[in-house]
Amino acid sequence: xxxxxxxxxxxxxxxxxxxxxxKRGYRVTLVERRSDIRSAAIYGGRSINLAMxxxxxxxxxxxxxxxxxxxxxxxxSGRMMHSTDGHQTxxxxxxxxxxxxxxxxxxxxxxxxxxxxxxxxxxVFDHRCVDVDTATATAVFEHSTTGEQRTVxxxxxxxxxxxxxxxxxxxxxxxxxxYSQTYLAHGYKELHIPPAADGGFVLDKNSLHIWPRHSYMxxxxxxLDGSFTCTLFFAHKGSPSFAELTxxxxxxxxxxxxxxxxxxxxxxxxxxFMTNPESSLVTVRCAPxxxxxxxxxxxxxxxxxxxxxxxxxxxAGFEDCRILMLCLDAENGDWPRTLRRYESMRKPAGDxxxxxxxxxxxxxxxxxxxxxxxxxxxxEGWIHAHYxxxxxxxxxxxxxxxxxxxxxxLRVGRAQDVLMERIMTTVPGGPECxxxxxxxxxxxxxxxxxxxxxxxHQ
Amino acid sequence: xxxxxxxxxxxxxxxxxxxxxxKRGYRVTLVERRSDIRSAAIYGGRSINLAMxxxxxxxxxxxxxxxxxxxxxxxxSGRMMHSTDGHQTxxxxxxxxxxxxxxxxxxxxxxxxxxxxxxxxxxVFDHRCVDVDTATATAVFEHSTTGEQRTVxxxxxxxxxxxxxxxxxxxxxxxxxxYSQTYLAHGYKELHIPPAADGGFVLDKNSLHIWPRHSYMxxxxxxLDGSFTCTLFFAHKGSPSFAELTxxxxxxxxxxxxxxxxxxxxxxxxxxFMTNPESSLVTVRCAPxxxxxxxxxxxxxxxxxxxxxxxxxxxAGFEDCRILMLCLDAENGDWPRTLRRYESMRKPAGDxxxxxxxxxxxxxxxxxxxxxxxxxxxxEGWIHAHYxxxxxxxxxxxxxxxxxxxxxxLRVGRAQDVLMERIMTTVPGGPECxxxxxxxxxxxxxxxxxxxxxxxHQ
Numbered sequence: 001x002x003x004x005x006x007x008x009x010x011x012x013x014x015x016x017x018x019x020x021x022x023k024r025g026y027r028v029t030l031v032e033r034r035s036d037i038r039s040a041a042i043y044g045g046r047s048i049n050l051a052m053x054x055x056x057x058x059x060x061x062x063x064x065x066x067x068x069x070x071x072x073x074x075x076x077s078g079r080m081m082h083s084t085d086g087h088q089t090x091x092x093x094x095x096x097x098x099x100x101x102x103x104x105x106x107x108x109x110x111x112x113x114x115x116x117x118x119x120x121x122x123x124v125f126d127h128r129c130v131d132v133d134t135a136t137a138t139a140v141f142e143h144s145t146t147g148e149q150r151t152v153x154x155x156x157x158x159x160x161x162x163x164x165x166x167x168x169x170x171x172x173x174x175x176x177x178x179y180s181q182t183y184l185a186h187g188y189k190e191l192h193i194p195p196a197a198d199g200g201f202v203l204d205k206n207s208l209h210i211w212p213r214h215s216y217m218x219x220x221x222x223x224l225d226g227s228f229t230c231t232l233f234f235a236h237k238g239s240p241s242f243a244e245l246t247x248x249x250x251x252x253x254x255x256x257x258x259x260x261x262x263x264x265x266x267x268x269x270x271x272x273f274m275t276n277p278e279s280s281l282v283t284v285r286c287a288p289x290x291x292x293x294x295x296x297x298x299x300x301x302x303x304x305x306x307x308x309x310x311x312x313x314x315x316a317g318f319e320d321c322r323i324l325m326l327c328l329d330a331e332n333g334d335w336p337r338t339l340r341r342y343e344s345m346r347k348p349a350g351d352x353x354x355x356x357x358x359x360x361x362x363x364x365x366x367x368x369x370x371x372x373x374x375x376x377x378x379x380e381g382w383i384h385a386h387y388x389x390x391x392x393x394x395x396x397x398x399x400x401x402x403x404x405x406x407x408x409x410l411r412v413g414r415a416q417d418v419l420m421e422r423i424m425t426t427v428p429g430g431p432e433c434x435x436x437x438x439x440x441x442x443x444x445x446x447x448x449x450x451x452x453x454x455x456x457h458q
Numbered sequence: 459x460x461x462x463x464x465x466x467x468x469x470x471x472x473x474x475x476x477x478x479x480x481k482r483g484y485r486v487t488l489v490e491r492r493s494d495i496r497s498a499a500i501y502g503g504r505s506i507n508l509a510m511x512x513x514x515x516x517x518x519x520x521x522x523x524x525x526x527x528x529x530x531x532x533x534x535s536g537r538m539m540h541s542t543d544g545h546q547t548x549x550x551x552x553x554x555x556x557x558x559x560x561x562x563x564x565x566x567x568x569x570x571x572x573x574x575x576x577x578x579x580x581x582v583f584d585h586r587c588v589d590v591d592t593a594t595a596t597a598v599f600e601h602s603t604t605g606e607q608r609t610v611x612x613x614x615x616x617x618x619x620x621x622x623x624x625x626x627x628x629x630x631x632x633x634x635x636x637y638s639q640t641y642l643a644h645g646y647k648e649l650h651i652p653p654a655a656d657g658g659f660v661l662d663k664n665s666l667h668i669w670p671r672h673s674y675m676x677x678x679x680x681x682l683d684g685s686f687t688c689t690l691f692f693a694h695k696g697s698p699s700f701a702e703l704t705x706x707x708x709x710x711x712x713x714x715x716x717x718x719x720x721x722x723x724x725x726x727x728x729x730x731f732m733t734n735p736e737s738s739l740v741t742v743r744c745a746p747x748x749x750x751x752x753x754x755x756x757x758x759x760x761x762x763x764x765x766x767x768x769x770x771x772x773x774a775g776f777e778d779c780r781i782l783m784l785c786l787d788a789e790n791g792d793w794p795r796t797l798r799r800y801e802s803m804r805k806p807a808g809d810x811x812x813x814x815x816x817x818x819x820x821x822x823x824x825x826x827x828x829x830x831x832x833x834x835x836x837x838e839g840w841i842h843a844h845y846x847x848x849x850x851x852x853x854x855x856x857x858x859x860x861x862x863x864x865x866x867x868l869r870v871g872r873a874q875d876v877l878m879e880r881i882m883t884t885v886p887g888g889p890e891c892x893x894x895x896x897x898x899x900x901x902x903x904x905x906x907x908x909x910x911x912x913x914x915h916q
Binding site for chain 1: 633
């Protein structure tokens with residue numbers, strides 16, 4: 001039980017993993033390439049809000065820090081869609097009382113770092129991983145300014161070092177490592193809505209705001225100080241795209257046309273747009289996550305970097321940690337068996353959430369502005385309320401069902417697509433008439449014959 | 459017209475590209491990581507035969523060296539399938555007079571190297587590419603023993619350095635470079651059939667021999683000296699697999715059971731099996747092939763490494779070179795426009811031949827042992843002979859139609875799959891009766907109503 005574990009990367013997942021392992025008595029060394037963010041401001045220009053949902057919370061709960069995090073989170077119970085003429089339409093994410101939570105990535109990371117220290121994790125900052133011996137779980141790190149190298153020996157090493165993982169780069173040099181990195185044609189840029197003069201929120205505080213514009217969109221998430229962090233997801237090239245918006249005039253005209261209700265709320269829009277970087281969106285898949293000999297494993301974005309459109313990147317990484325602990329218990333601390341079991345449970349989940357996240361970009365930027373889609377969501381809500389054991393909307397499975405694996409959610413969601421298409425076309429008089437007497441009778445006739453949902457839980 | 463061009467990698471594609479460019483007056487520097495193979499034997503344990511077909515020959519013709527290569531090639535006009543009981547079944551690849559050609563990779567490379575020298579190409583051996591500046595087409599090379607570095611400046615740089623390309627590795631570090639490497643669960647091992655005592659061939663010289671065994675296969679290609687090079691394509695793990703054949707006894711028993719007619723022809727089987735490496739099979743896809751600024755481009759395996767089952771790896775790389783010259787002519791030597799056009803023509807072709815090669819593994823190891831499949835091939839041959847403008851078998855499109863792009867071949871092949879399925883199920887009395895009066899009438903009725911094939915040519 002006192003094996004030595006090296007965790008590479010003190011981001012969200014690396015910190016949480018270290019906390020969980022230290023609480024079980026392992027001797028954990030956590031090594032981070034950058035400086036201690038608690039003493040340096042380094043999050044400028046990156047998307048700083050995250051949507052923490054039930055999967056992330058389940059993992060934090062396991063680590064005993066759920067309540068501390070919820071104190072600095074803002075619940076968002078639904079989407080608020082903004083049309084071009086400024087009209088707002090609200091769509092709840094789930095049932096009454098269900099919400100996702102806007103949290104600051106930087107603040108969350110600071111809390112997790114301090115928590116790791118309190119648990120006795122030895123944290124080494126400013127050291128970049130330059131080599132890993134997969135046979136011995138020995139890693140070499142180089143100091144970012146002095147260039148001095150130090151070697152860290154361990155029994156097990158985790159690469160929790162993100163989408164551009166150095167540990168994974170090392171695994172790629174081994175034979176038969178499958179790998180893909182795929183960029184979206186869309187990138188993103190961060191923008192800003194400040195608080196009102198009195199410190200209040202200028203948009204509904206408990207919503208995730210979306211300006212869906214078919215081929216692109218802007219979103220805004222609330223911060224504790226009354227501000228909103230906005231993100232424009234937009235094509236890199238083509239028309240319209242970032243490539244076209246190179247002057248302040250062009251940006252101003254574009255925003256006035258497309259986001260007229262947001263422009264008055266964004267006094268620093270033009271400066272922000274010209275200054276903040278245009279970032280890329282990548283999906284990374286790889287296999288195996290665990291090396292032959294079972295001494296080195298990938299976790300979080302290092303194993304499965306996904307696009308942000310389901311708000312599940314951090315949640316998926318935290319869930320990796322929770323499931324790893326579950327495997328460790330099931331295998332009585334036998335690390336090789338634990339890591340094999342972890343990989344077999346999480347690789348299909350990682351692939352599924354990557355697909356779901358790509359699909360949800362289409363839903364967010366395009367479908368949420370579609371009448372038929374919103375109607376379908378309403379019908380789904382009614383069916384779920386009346387047949388809760390037979391129908392659970394996909395969004396609910398992904399976001400509010402932390403014990404249903406992502407790949408089960410994906411499988412059930414695909415089947416429900418077929419079912420909903422059948423219902424939408426069966427309702428007499430068209431789907432608009434779904435809550436007429438005849439409509440509800442048609443829906444009930446279909447639902448009554450369906451079996452109860454059978455899903456794997458973990 | 460006297461721009462300087464650096465070609466990284468003096469393998470088959472790098473050499474042919476250098477020859478073509480030098481013949482057009484460009485000043486070409488060709489840099490190779492390894493030593494000059496004309497003075498060193500370095501091909502031990504690697505698959506040394508290649509199947510040169512019409513696409514490769516069309517490119518060699520463009521470079522003026524087709525006849526020199528054909529002199530050292532052995533034509534193979536069909537597949538000879540060997541069943542477990544030693545029965546041999548012959549299946550022609552195409553029409554009378556059509557053949558693919560067994561050539562030695564090493565000999566071909568030596569001829570191409572000498573040809574490049576004769577054309578005035580400056581060849582630098584023993585230098586590994588360690589850096590590329592994509593903005594200036596400047597590359598840094600390091601001597602393999604002294605470690606000394608030299609910088610080569612150019613107007614355009616080509617990465618022709620194979621499946622594990624160093625130039626591509628450099629491009630991967632740029633933003634938004636899509637990349638995937640995917641390994642087959644199967645690997646391969648090279649084995650050997652020596653010539654007869656009198657120097658003759660112990661199997662039919664003008665066939666590609668296949669021992670199809672459903673989940674795996676062995677093949678043999680003839681060499682000029684009367685020997686055959688055999689390759690066993692076999693799962694790395696599982697049952698049966700390389701992982702199971704770790705003792706001489708196990709190997710002997712397996713071969714006696716599965717390849718009894720080949721064993722007496724392989725006197726060094728056990729030594730070869732225990733000594734020769736178990737190699738991997740990878741498919742590499744990436745994009746873009748041409749960097750922003752259009753000064754660096756990938757070509758051949760560096761751009762599209764494929765599995766060997768269609769015998770098209772070298773042919774595809776040579777075709778890249780031929781099409782690049784075609785683009786250069788069309789764009790009057792304007793390199794940026796040439797490279798963009800080259801990429802737009804060849805990227806879809808590279809993706810298509812990668813898919814075709816993966817599909818053909820199933821065909822070679824499994825379907826060629828299937829009666830219905832062989833029957834379909836016979837019917838296809840008859841249809842092609844009677845409706846040559848309406849039906850061209852996929853194998854003929856890929857192998858003997860050098861002006862039809864691979865992606866056109868793939869598209870037409872998929873449509874013909876549907877057509878053949880229809881014909882096989884329509885023939886009265888079942889497909890066995892295809893050449894009865896009623897069978898031929900049914901086939902003619904279907905074919906007569908079809909339009910002439912419309913395909914892009916290049």
